[in-house]
Amino acid sequence: MYFPYLYGRRAERNALIDVATTIGTNQAVHPIVEPYSQAGDLIGLLDTYKTVGAKLHLVVNPTRGTLQTPAEQAAWTVEVAGYVAQPAVVTPVMHVSGFTTGPDLALFLATFHGRDVALVVLQGGLSPITIAATLGVRPVRVFVGPLVAATDYVSAMPSQHVVPLVPRFPINVNANYPAESAFSLDPKSYGPAGFGDFALIDPKPPRVGAGGAGAGAVAVHMTYQEPSTNELKVQHFLSDDRIQKSPPDAIKLLQSIQHMTNQQTATPGRFLLSPGYTTLESYLSTGKRTSLEKSKQQQISHHLHTVAHCL
Secondary structure, X not given: OEEEEEXXXXXXXXHXXXXXXXXXXXXXXXXXXXXXXXXXXXXXXXXXXXXXXXXXXXXXXOOOOOOOOHHHHHHHHHHHHHHHOOOXXXXXXXXXXXXXXXXXXXXXXXXXXXXXXXXXXOOOOOOHHHHHHHHOOOOOEEEEOOXXXXXXXXXXXXXXXXXEEXXXXXXXXXXXXXXXXXXXXXXXXXXXXXXXXOOOOOOOOOOOOOOOOOXXXXXXXXXXXXXXXXXXXXXXXXXXXXXXXXXXXXXXXXXXXXXXXXXXXXXXXXXOOOHHHHHHHHHHHHOOOOOHHHHHHHHHHHHHHHHHHHO
């Protein structure tokens, strides 16, 4: 099983909708969504997954983005309650933050008694031993971020599935990406605990309301499975132009997509013809100038489709 952690922004939500049918078929990809905005932004995603019979892991105590005040959090909880109540649609996830107490965790477990639930720990707070004692014998998958030691959780709770959320994309400047990088081992090699990461996004929490100043180099990241080893790899296709705002990002994006299609021609079948791939290809064939956000949507969509296919 594969557990990609996404922040619930528009590009991620739309990517999840694009691959809902693929994910819902013998589901082996289980997206974890941390909401970052009002509940209404999630309704289309939740409705789509309900319709196709797919399931989301949903953080039910969001505190970041535009959900930082008690009033915002309470309103969000009320609006999504009908979806969270449906086990076929949502696996409730608790974000165990630095402010979470033992009673908070116990209340979460009691609220969803008899349900599959999960925890995500992205920073220090409750000790692994305290969490383990509170869970007791109840099976709960525990996702741990890169700022905490996964081995401490594995040692404290050997009967639980502890899944590290691995940051696969440590490079912050597009121009510094190599032509190709390793992503993961064979997706089928991870055993019953599965594997997790932040997909193709930066693991750092997004900045709310921060607009970009325009890219230097534009990159298109495309996942594929290496036939000889079954490992997942990502090719990074950079634009030819790498000066900020010159030319516009939409032109640079078409340059990157051209390199992507050149690679597919040179190595036929390397990239699956996912909805994300074919949409990017259509941008080039029609000369459509689109946004970096739409490009990101297609890249994430292609990635999720590819991993689902590999599993």
